[in-house]
Amino acid sequence: MTGNAVTLRGATLRFGQHVIWEDLDLDIAPGECLAVLGPNGAGKTTLLKVLLGLLPLSAGTVTIDGRAPHRGSAQTGYVPQQRDFDRDLPVRGRDLVQFGVDGHRRGLPFTRSRQVDAVIAAVGAQDYADAPVGLLSGGQQQRLRIAQALAGQPRLLLGDEPLLSLDPASQESVIALLDAYRREHGTTVVMVTHEIPPAAGFFDRVLYVAAGRWAAGTPDEVMTGQRLSALYGTHIDVIRVHDRVIVVGGEGAAGHHHLPAGDHGRHAGHESAGFPPDGQERR
Amino acid sequence: MSIWFLLAQPFAQHALVAAALVAVTCGLIAPLVVIRGMSFAVHGTAELAFTGAAAGLLIANNPVAGALAGSLVVAVLIATLGASPRERDSAIGAILAFGMGIGVLLLGFYQGFATAATNILFGNIFGVSGSQLLILVVINLLVAAVMATWYRPLLFASVDPEVAEARGVPVGRLSLLFLIVLALTVTGAAQVVGTLLVLSLAITPAAAAQRLSANPLVVTALSVVFAVVAADGGLLASFGAVNIKASVFITSISFAIYLAARLAGPLLRDRRQRRRRTRQVQPADGGTKVLR
Numbered sequence: 001m002t003g004n005a006v007t008l009r010g011a012t013l014r015f016g017q018h019v020i021w022e023d024l025d026l027d028i029a030p031g032e033c034l035a036v037l038g039p040n041g042a043g044k045t046t047l048l049k050v051l052l053g054l055l056p057l058s059a060g061t062v063t064i065d066g067r068a069p070h071r072g073s074a075q076t077g078y079v080p081q082q083r084d085f086d087r088d089l090p091v092r093g094r095d096l097v098q099f100g101v102d103g104h105r106r107g108l109p110f111t112r113s114r115q116v117d118a119v120i121a122a123v124g125a126q127d128y129a130d131a132p133v134g135l136l137s138g139g140q141q142q143r144l145r146i147a148q149a150l151a152g153q154p155r156l157l158l159g160d161e162p163l164l165s166l167d168p169a170s171q172e173s174v175i176a177l178l179d180a181y182r183r184e185h186g187t188t189v190v191m192v193t194h195e196i197p198p199a200a201g202f203f204d205r206v207l208y209v210a211a212g213r214w215a216a217g218t219p220d221e222v223m224t225g226q227r228l229s230a231l232y233g234t235h236i237d238v239i240r241v242h243d244r245v246i247v248v249g250g251e252g253a254a255g256h257h258h259l260p261a262g263d264h265g266r267h268a269g270h271e272s273a274g275f276p277p278d279g280q281e282r283r
Numbered sequence: 284m285s286i287w288f289l290l291a292q293p294f295a296q297h298a299l300v301a302a303a304l305v306a307v308t309c310g311l312i313a314p315l316v317v318i319r320g321m322s323f324a325v326h327g328t329a330e331l332a333f334t335g336a337a338a339g340l341l342i343a344n345n346p347v348a349g350a351l352a353g354s355l356v357v358a359v360l361i362a363t364l365g366a367s368p369r370e371r372d373s374a375i376g377a378i379l380a381f382g383m384g385i386g387v388l389l390l391g392f393y394q395g396f397a398t399a400a401t402n403i404l405f406g407n408i409f410g411v412s413g414s415q416l417l418i419l420v421v422i423n424l425l426v427a428a429v430m431a432t433w434y435r436p437l438l439f440a441s442v443d444p445e446v447a448e449a450r451g452v453p454v455g456r457l458s459l460l461f462l463i464v465l466a467l468t469v470t471g472a473a474q475v476v477g478t479l480l481v482l483s484l485a486i487t488p489a490a491a492a493q494r495l496s497a498n499p500l501v502v503t504a505l506s507v508v509f510a511v512v513a514a515d516g517g518l519l520a521s522f523g524a525v526n527i528k529a530s531v532f533i534t535s536i537s538f539a540i541y542l543a544a545r546l547a548g549p550l551l552r553d554r555r556q557r558r559r560r561t562r563q564v565q566p567a568d569g570g571t572k573v574l575r
Contacts, residue, residue: 052449072451080445090314090493091442103439104433106449109500131556132497148446154438158449 003029005188005234006051007157010060019212024060026027026207026216030155033182033189035219038209045208048158050189052076064156068070072104077149079159082142093144094120094129100148102129115151123147123177123249126193139170146177159191164191175202196223196245219245285567289522294409296527298518301411305475306484306514308426308468310507313489315461320368320571322486324462327375329481331357333555334386336403336478341393345417346403350473354466357382362459373488382424406477406530408518415474422471429464437461438499475514476530483534484510494548497522513537 004027012022020043028034036044046147049055050062053069062069064076077100085091123143128136133144142162150155157178163171170261179202182189196203196219206222208215210231213223222228223245228236237248289295316325332350339349343355359380363372402410411419430437440447440454448454465485488509492502517533524532 054448078446078449080443080449085442088493089318089442090497091318091438092497092498095499096443099439099443099446099450102435103447104452106436108431109435109438214435
């Protein structure tokens with residue numbers, strides 16, 4: 001129990017009667033890299049908000065390094081989804097990274113830290129750090145985002161679909177960057193993602209949330225038709241093409257984004273999951 | 284009348300100081316207004332400062348206090364009614380239209396000088412009294428203090444609300460704080476250029492500045508300089524043309540700076556990009572894109 005980077009016990013989140021997920025028990029070891037998968041609206045981002053201390057649990061407990069998460073913690077870095085900035089936004093890549101150091105702090109804004117230069121160099125963004133962010137490619141932006149998150153030297157790095165909308169080459173280079181960093185610094189990574197990236201071996205484990213239920217284990221354990229069918233309560237196929245894992249929903253609905261999310265209220269009960277008893281999951 | 288004679292007169296000195304004070308506050312907040320996409324909020328707040336000024340004129344013969352009260356009420360209303368930018372804009376539109384109607388009604392009841400009404404709308408810089416100047420100084424100090432303390436989190440929350448929230452920045456409260464600062468600034472500016480022309484000091488300088496640099500601090504500094512040049516330059520120009528209101532010159536200079544920056548901006552940007560490209564030995568990002 002002790003020494004975990006993140007510990008969730010009986011963690012439940014409800015909005016009114018609507019159960020997002022419940023009775024989530026999960027230990028994340030220091031330096032571990034966890035993917036959070038599931039359909040839209042399954043509460044993946046919500047889980048990150050809990051870890052960021054922005055949202056309290058409805059029931060259960062959560063600790064980071066043995067303590068309750070609190071907002072603005074220096075221990076936690078956050079990489080968001082790539083988004084488009086206006087082309088004439090008067091903010092350079094360097095400013096974005098600077099936010100990661102002192103953007104939350106009050107006081108006169110005349111600082112130039114060596115830390116920023118160092119972390120920009122660490123992600124290989126020196127060449128475009130002085131360009132306006134609105135002119136950068138998605139991959140360049142996300143590198144700077146990672147620099148921003150790492151500038152505070154976090155022990156836990158949270159990502160909310162940081163690879164979404166990047167081309168495959170940029171995805172691979174961003175993953176390689178994250179992987180190298182976390183292996184060197186022993187940083188724990190929790191990353192919401194819509195698919196397991198082809199770069200095999202980046203994620204140690206997967207947390208799959210759907211229809212108010214969840215399953216956790218190694219990618220090979222969780223990403224099977226049997227496990228996901230039980231999770232969704234409907235027939236699911238998991239297809240492996242080369243090193244890609246594709247989840248195909250029932251009723252002819254192909255593609256990960258069109259998976260039947262299910263009626264959370266109806267499927268949220270304890271009785272219908274029926275997983276095999278091994279592994280870390282609800283019965 | 285020579286310009287030196289005019290400059291020796293207290294009313295002209297008051298006017299120059301008032302214009303500079305207003306320009307500095309406007310120039311300071313203008314970049315954040317532009318980044319947050321709040322031009323319409325400035326317009327709305329200014330129009331409703333008019334309603335407040337009309338009420339102030341009618342009730343206490345004090346348009347400045349009325350304008351201040353009016354714009355603060357509007358700031359709070361905008362903050363409570365508009366959660367998303369789209370919602371905010373439609374809320375401002377709705378409040379603005381109703382508020383202007385009330386303003387016209389109030390002015391209808393006003394029995395004083397007819398010029399008092401035009402002064403609210405188009406500014407009367409030469410009518411700035413000692414006590415009004417004092418109000419402007421106080422507003423200036425307040426805005427400067429807020430910006431000195433909160434500039435960094437404000438910029439963070441404006442550029443990147445999601446990550447700012449994750450880093451513990453109180454994004455919602457800062458947005459209310461900014462609206463209040465905006466209301467104070469707009470009220471001050473309305474004394475000089477009038478409620479209808481506030482945009483020329485609270486938006487145009489930043490719109491011009493961000494064409495010339497991507498460094499937020501440089502943009503803020505340029506925006507302040509542009510605002511001061513437009514405000515005091517316009518005022519000095521009006522000394523030479525007694526029949527034309529200073530507002531006309533102020534808005535014209537402000538717009539001229541904007542046009543010049545729009546022309547110069549792309550040239551500057553191209554040059555910087557070329558310099559960066561030649562510095563780049565090889566693209567660092569997957570080998571595909573350097574700069575779109």
